[in-house]
Amino acid sequence: xxxxxIKNLVVETNGKVILNGVDLKIKTGEVFALLxxxxxxxxxxxKTIMGLPEYKIxxxxxxxxxxxxxxxxxxxxxxxxxALVFQNPPALQGIKLEKLLNLISKKxxxxxxxxxxxxxxxxxxxxxxxxxKISELMQVLALNPDLMILDEIDSGLDIKKREEVVNxxxxxxxxxxxxxxxxxxxxxxxxxxxxxVGITMEGKIICESTDFRKVxxxxxxxxYAKCRQCKKx
Amino acid sequence: MPxxxxxxxxxxxFLLIDNDVKFINKSEEVLILSSIDAWNSLNWTxxxxxxxxxxxxxxxxxxxxxxxxxxxxxxASFEVKQDLQNLMVIEEGIKAKANVLCSSLKNNLLGTxxxxxxxxxxxxxxxxxxxxxxxxxxDNVFPDYEFILETGSSLDYNYSNMFPPKELNIxxxxxxxxxxxxxxxxxxxxxxxxxxxxxxxxxxxxxxxxISKLKLVGRKNSxxxxxxxxxxxxxxxxxxxxxxxMIDNKSKISSIPLLVCENKDAQITHEASIGRVSxxxxxxxxxxxxxxxxxxxxxxxxxxxx
Numbered sequence: 001x002x003x004x005x006i007k008n009l010v011v012e013t014n015g016k017v018i019l020n021g022v023d024l025k026i027k028t029g030e031v032f033a034l035l036x037x038x039x040x041x042x043x044x045x046x047k048t049i050m051g052l053p054e055y056k057i058x059x060x061x062x063x064x065x066x067x068x069x070x071x072x073x074x075x076x077x078x079x080x081x082x083a084l085v086f087q088n089p090p091a092l093q094g095i096k097l098e099k100l101l102n103l104i105s106k107k108x109x110x111x112x113x114x115x116x117x118x119x120x121x122x123x124x125x126x127x128x129x130x131x132x133k134i135s136e137l138m139q140v141l142a143l144n145p146d147l148m149i150l151d152e153i154d155s156g157l158d159i160k161k162r163e164e165v166v167n168x169x170x171x172x173x174x175x176x177x178x179x180x181x182x183x184x185x186x187x188x189x190x191x192x193x194x195x196x197v198g199i200t201m202e203g204k205i206i207c208e209s210t211d212f213r214k215v216x217x218x219x220x221x222x223x224y225a226k227c228r229q230c231k232k233x
Numbered sequence: 234m235p236x237x238x239x240x241x242x243x244x245x246x247f248l249l250i251d252n253d254v255k256f257i258n259k260s261e262e263v264l265i266l267s268s269i270d271a272w273n274s275l276n277w278t279x280x281x282x283x284x285x286x287x288x289x290x291x292x293x294x295x296x297x298x299x300x301x302x303x304x305x306x307x308x309a310s311f312e313v314k315q316d317l318q319n320l321m322v323i324e325e326g327i328k329a330k331a332n333v334l335c336s337s338l339k340n341n342l343l344g345t346x347x348x349x350x351x352x353x354x355x356x357x358x359x360x361x362x363x364x365x366x367x368x369x370x371x372d373n374v375f376p377d378y379e380f381i382l383e384t385g386s387s388l389d390y391n392y393s394n395m396f397p398p399k400e401l402n403i404x405x406x407x408x409x410x411x412x413x414x415x416x417x418x419x420x421x422x423x424x425x426x427x428x429x430x431x432x433x434x435x436x437x438x439x440x441x442x443x444i445s446k447l448k449l450v451g452r453k454n455s456x457x458x459x460x461x462x463x464x465x466x467x468x469x470x471x472x473x474x475x476x477x478x479m480i481d482n483k484s485k486i487s488s489i490p491l492l493v494c495e496n497k498d499a500q501i502t503h504e505a506s507i508g509r510v511s512x513x514x515x516x517x518x519x520x521x522x523x524x525x526x527x528x529x530x531x532x533x534x535x536x537x538x539x
Contacts (some may be wrong), residue, residue: 052516077523094535103531104521139521188467
C-alpha cells in the first residue's frame with residue numbers, strides 16, 4: 001500500500017488553477033524526486049500536501065496512510081506524519097530556534113549539538129541559505145515524520161552544507177522515512193539516489209521514471225523541451 | 234532582560250508582601266530602607282518624596298556595585314491596597330543594574346497597586362532598570378514614575394508586562410539633562426485589559442538623547458491608549474517607535490506619538506504602526522505542529538521581545 005496517494009488533484013490559489021490533475025504515489029521508505037521548470041506546480045504540490053490554507057483543493061484526493069486528509073488542518077497533518085522543509089521560510093523575530101524546537105517536540109533531531117550557534121539565534125533572522133536549510137531540517141526531523149517533503153532543499157547550499165544535508169537525508173531514508181524531494185536543479189539527486197523521479201509541467205506530473213540519471217541527462221541536453229514534446233505526443 | 238521567573242528566583246534586596254516589609258538586604262555600597270524609614274532618618278530625601286510615604290523602598294547606591302539590585306513587591310492577600318513611594322538614587326559615575334518585580338501571587342486577588350517612583354541618576358551615573366509586572370486579571374495597577382537624568386547619565390529602562398491587570402495606568406516622566414541618554418522599552422501583552430500609557434520625555438539638556446520603543450499587543454477585549462511624547466527643549470535628539478499587534482477584532486489600540494520641538498537644532502522623529510499577525514508566520518508554525526493559539530502566543534512573545 002502507498003504511504004501517500006494523490007488522485008486527480010486540482011488546486012487553485014488566488015483564483016488561478018495551479019495544479020490540474022496531479023496523480024502521485026509514494027511508498028513507505030521510498031524517495032521520489034520531482035523535477036520541473038519554474039512555475040510548473042512543484043512547490044504548490046508540496047504546500048498542498050502539507051495543507052497550507054491558501055491552496056484550495058477543487059477536485060481530487062490526498063490519501064495518506066489510507067485516509068483522505070484533504071480536509072485535515074495543517075497541524076493535524078503534521079500529527080499524521082507529514083512535514084515540510086520550506087523553500088523560503090519566514091523570519092521569526094524574537095523567537096529563538098532552541099525555543100521553537102522545544103515547542104515542536106521534546107525529542108531532538110540529533111543535529112542540534114553541531115549547530116549550537118544557530119539555536120541561540122532568532123529563527124531565520126539573518127540566516128544564510130545553508131543555515132536556513134539546516135534549521136528547517138532540525139525542525140522537521142524533531143517531528144520524526146513518516147513523509148518528509150523537501151522543497152528546493154539544495155538551493156543556496158555550498159558544497160560542504162550540501163554534503164551535510166545529503167547525509168542527514170540518507171540516514172533518515174535508511175531508517176525507513178519516505179521523502180518527496182522537489183528540485184529545480186536536480187544535481188542533488190546524484191547523491192540522494194531517488195527510487196523514482198517525476199516531471200511536472202503545467203500543473204501535472206507528465207512522466208515518471210525509475211532511471212533518474214537518464215531523466216537528468218535529457219533535461220541537461222534539452223532543458224524541458226523533450227518533455228514538452230513528450231507531452232504533446 | 235530577565236524573565237519574571239528569574240527575578241522571582243533571585244534573592245531580593247528588598248521584599249514587600251502586601252504592605253509588610255519582609256526583608257531588606259544590607260551592604261556597604263548600597264543603603265536600602267523602607268521609604269518610611271528614609272523619610273524619618275534622611276532629611277534630604279524629603280524633597281524627593283511626595284509627602285510622607287506610606288510604604289515602598291528607598292535605595293541609595295553610594296558606591297560601585299558588582300551585583301544587580303533586586304526588589305520584589307508582591308500582593309499575596311485578597312483586596313490588598315498598596316500605596317507606595319519608591320525612591321532610588323544612583324550616585325555620580327556609578328553603573329548599576331536593578332531588577333524590579335511587582336506582582337500578584339494569585340490571579341484573583343482583586344489587589345490595587347499604586348506606586349509613585351522617583352529615580353535620580355546623578356552626573357555620569359548609569360542604570361539598567363528592568364521593571365517586570367505580573368498581575369492577576371482582576372488587579373488594578375497605577376505606576377507613576379519620574380526619572381531624573383543629570384549631566385552625562387544614562388538609563389536603560391525595560392518595562393515588561395506579559396500578565397496585565399484589569400486596569401493598568403502607567404505614567405512615566407523622564408527629564409534628561411545635558412548629554413544624558415535614555416533608552417525606553419515598554420512591552421505589554423494586553424489581555425482583556427484597560428491600559429493607559431502616558432510617557433513624556435523632556436530633552437531638557439544640550440546633547441540629550443532619547444529612544445522610546447513601545448510594543449503593544451491587543452487581544453481579548455483589550456483597550457489600549459498609548460500616548461508617547463518627546464519634548465525637545467534644547468539641541469537634542471529623540472525618536473519614538475510605537476509598534477502594535479492586533480490579535481482580534483474585539484480589542485482597540487490607540488497609539489499616539491507626539492513630538493514637541495522648542496529648539497530649531499533638535500531632531501525628533503517618530504514612527505507608529507498597528508498590524509496583525511502574519512499569515513505566513515502563523516502557517517509556518519502550524520506546519521511545525523503548533524495549533525493556532527500556540528502559534529499566535531509564540532508570535533506575540535517574539536514580537537514583544539524583538
